[in-house]
Amino acid sequence: MQLSVVLSACWVICATIVAMLPMKYQFLPGVTLLICAPALILWLGFDFGWFVSALALAAFVSMFRYPLRYFWRKWSGRGEVQ
Numbered sequence: 001m002q003l004s005v006v007l008s009a010c011w012v013i014c015a016t017i018v019a020m021l022p023m024k025y026q027f028l029p030g031v032t033l034l035i036c037a038p039a040l041i042l043w044l045g046f047d048f049g050w051f052v053s054a055l056a057l058a059a060f061v062s063m064f065r066y067p068l069r070y071f072w073r074k075w076s077g078r079g080e081v082q
Helices: 003-020 027-048 050-063 065-076
Strands: none
Touching (some): 003 027, 027 050, 050 065
C-alpha cells in the first residue's frame, strides 16, 4: 500500500479524534491538521491522479468548512470576523 494512503488514513483518524475533544483543546491539533492537509492532498494527487486529489480536497473542505470560512473572511477583509 502506498505511504500516502496510510498517512492520509492516519490523518482522518487524527481529525476524528480531535473533533471529539472539548473545544478549548481543539485549536492546536486542528491547526496542525489544517496545515498538513494540502501536502497530503498533493501527494495523493501525485500518486493516484487529479481525480483522487479532487475527492480528497472536497472531503477536506467539507471537514474544515468553518475554519476555512473564518480564515477566508479574515484574510479577504470581507464581513465581520467573530
